[in-house]
Amino acid sequence: MNFKALLAATAxxxxxxxxxxxxxxxxxxxxxxxxxxxxxxxxxxxxASITATxxxxxxxxxxxxTDGWSSTQAQSTTGSPTVVMQNVAVAPNGSVSDQKWAxxxxxxxxxxxxxxxxxxxxxxxxxxxPLQYGTANAQTSTLQFCAKAxxxxxxxxxxxxxxxxxxxxxxxxxNAATAGSTYFHAFSIPTAADWSCYSFLIPGDTGGTWLVxxxxxxVDQTHGATLGFVLAINGVTTATYGVPTSxxxxxxxxxxVSAGQGVIGNNATYAxxxxxxxxxxxxxxxxxxxxxxxxxxxxxxxxQDAQRYYWKSCKVGIAGNSGSVCAQSGTTADVIGAVSNxxxxxxxxxxxVARLPVPMRIITKSATxxxxxxxxxxxSCFDITGGxxxxxxxxxTSSVGSFDEVVINxxxxxxxxxxxxxxxxxxxxxxx
Numbered sequence: 001m002n003f004k005a006l007l008a009a010t011a012x013x014x015x016x017x018x019x020x021x022x023x024x025x026x027x028x029x030x031x032x033x034x035x036x037x038x039x040x041x042x043x044x045x046x047x048a049s050i051t052a053t054x055x056x057x058x059x060x061x062x063x064x065x066t067d068g069w070s071s072t073q074a075q076s077t078t079g080s081p082t083v084v085m086q087n088v089a090v091a092p093n094g095s096v097s098d099q100k101w102a103x104x105x106x107x108x109x110x111x112x113x114x115x116x117x118x119x120x121x122x123x124x125x126x127x128x129x130p131l132q133y134g135t136a137n138a139q140t141s142t143l144q145f146c147a148k149a150x151x152x153x154x155x156x157x158x159x160x161x162x163x164x165x166x167x168x169x170x171x172x173x174x175n176a177a178t179a180g181s182t183y184f185h186a187f188s189i190p191t192a193a194d195w196s197c198y199s200f201l202i203p204g205d206t207g208g209t210w211l212v213x214x215x216x217x218x219v220d221q222t223h224g225a226t227l228g229f230v231l232a233i234n235g236v237t238t239a240t241y242g243v244p245t246s247x248x249x250x251x252x253x254x255x256x257v258s259a260g261q262g263v264i265g266n267n268a269t270y271a272x273x274x275x276x277x278x279x280x281x282x283x284x285x286x287x288x289x290x291x292x293x294x295x296x297x298x299x300x301x302x303x304q305d306a307q308r309y310y311w312k313s314c315k316v317g318i319a320g321n322s323g324s325v326c327a328q329s330g331t332t333a334d335v336i337g338a339v340s341n342x343x344x345x346x347x348x349x350x351x352x353v354a355r356l357p358v359p360m361r362i363i364t365k366s367a368t369x370x371x372x373x374x375x376x377x378x379x380s381c382f383d384i385t386g387g388x389x390x391x392x393x394x395x396x397t398s399s400v401g402s403f404d405e406v407v408i409n410x411x412x413x414x415x416x417x418x419x420x421x422x423x424x425x426x427x428x429x430x431x432x
Contacts, residue, residue: 033127033141033288034227035068035305037295039099040319042066042085043310044429047322052101054080057234058114060241064431065119066099067306072241074116075232075274076108083119087319091146091195091284093295097319098148098284101231101273108274111234116241117274118228119283122432123161124361125212125224130290131204133161133181133212138204142292146197147229148282149189153271155281156233159183159202160241161210161225181208185250186270197285199292205253223432227288231281232272307358312427326370326425328377350415351396352381352408354426359403361430365395369406372425381410385420393424 044064052063054073064070066085073080081103088098101119108115131139143157160182183205189196211224273279287295299318317323363369371393373380380390396407410422 031289031291031293032295033123033131034121034286035309036066036302037286038095038097038297038302038319039066039069039085039284040097040299041068041303041306041316043306043312043316043323044325044427045085046317046325047085047087048325049082049084052081052083056114057112057116060116067310068121068431069099070120070122071101072116072118072120072228074114074238074241076110076112076115080104081117081274088282088284091148092197093144093146093285094297095146095284098282101281103273103276103279105277107277108272111232111272111275113234114238115232115234115272115274116230116238117232118230119281120226120228121286122223123225123227124432125210128161128210128224129212133205134208134210136206138206139290140204141202141288141290142199143202143227143286143288144197144199144292144295145229145286146195146284147187147189148193148195148280149271149273150192150278150280151271151273151276152189152192154186154188154269155271156184156186156230157200158185158228158230159225160228161205161208181205181210181253183251183253189271202288203251203253207253227286229281229283230270232274233270234272304358307356308361309431310427310429311356311360313354313425326372326427327374328372328379329375350381350391350410350412350422352410352422352424353399354406354408354428356404356406356428360428361403361432363400363403363406363428363430365397365400368429369395369400370427370429371395371408372427374423374425381408381422381424383415383420384423386415386417389415391415391422 042065045066050063050065052071052073053061054075055061057074057076060072060074062070062072063083065083071083081101083099083101086098086100087096090096091098099119131141147155149155183202185200187198187200273281285295303316303318312326314326315323371379371381373382373390375382375387376390378390379393381393383389383391391410391413394409394411396409399405399407406426406428408424408426410424415422
């Protein structure tokens with residue numbers, strides 16, 4: 001390759017990328033390691049703005065936002081930002097929706113050690129399997145995304161995995177280990193309030209211990225990696241979260257316990273959106289894959305992918321078309337697909353079976369299954385035919401852990417007439 005060709009190839013790899021959106025037939029989706037890449041799905045909130053939980057610098061607190069995506073806030077400001085899925089003007093890659101992070105008017109004046117603000121996705125180990133990380137055959141992959149910010153400047157993305165990935169389903173999930181493979185790369189947003197799109201080659205990690213290739217192989221129980229976008233960072237203790245700091249070399253895998261890694265003081269190199277009143281950052285069209293083909297739209301299969309981690313009986317909105325958030329004291333019309341059975345009798349408890357559209361990652365009674373009475377302020381089953389009567393709803397523990405169905409027992413009391421149809425709104429949350 002001559003020198004001019006080499007420069008051209010380098011520019012393609014590192015410069016903003018303008019890609020065309022494409023539609024693909026059913027069955028064509030599946031090469032993206034990430035879920036909900038277009039930010040079109042927000043089953044839990046249906047586009048409602050979420051206030052990100054903020055504690056203090058050095059305390060890394062996760063707030064779950066749109067399907068698959070969350071934010072981490074470890075910042076010293078007294079105010080908390082908001083995160084929302086929104087319907088927007090078309091981005092350069094054809095996206096019509098994005099995830100927007102917005103700082104409020106209360107801002108940080110200094111960056112204490114441990115300051116970290118991210119938008120991120122935690123990834124189930126089995127989705128990482130094609131990368132073959134932690135083996136001699138680790139594969140090179142491509143990360144594509146589009147971003148926009150109210151402040152032009154330098155930002156970064158990171159991948160933290162292996163022993164550094166935190167476990168879910170435990171109380172201490174926000175306390176990361178201090179070991180594991182981590183990768184970091186800076187990118188520039190050259191113009192405020194304008195979209196820029198990017199494509200980066202990511203080398204395979206031949207070192208480290210990744211859950212999908214380890215002897216424990218906790219495929220369904222633990223998240224195996226985090227992909228995150230850094231909106232503000234400073235301090236030594238961010239390394240405990242798995243996020244390398246600006247002293248880390250771009251494009252190099254390293255272990256956080258290695259001497260000298262992840263150590264900085266106050267740093268002015270990277271954008272610090274928590275220090276700018278009403279600052280915003282928007283993200284969409286994120287694809288991490290073994291190939292570099294443009295990200296495609298396939299709403300049906302993208303929804304099925306997301307329903308492995310969150311399912312509800314209420315209507316789902318896609319691409320800004322609002323669905324219904326399952327809630328108490330709603331209306332029967334809000335509970336589209338309500339669990340129901342027309343063969344009810346008054347004398348015994350009645351079992352309602354929710355057949356899940358896809359096998360879920362994990363189902364546990366106490367942590368993930370919530371019932372809602374659409375006709376009263378409680379969690380009971382409701383008598384669709386009779387109207388006002390309710391029957392206490394309990395989760396049938398024999399169905400928990402089956403991954404593809406949930407059985408709700410509705411108490412015998414509360415059924416007005418034998419043969420009446422019962423229903424209950426239901427959410428099952430298996431998010432990482």
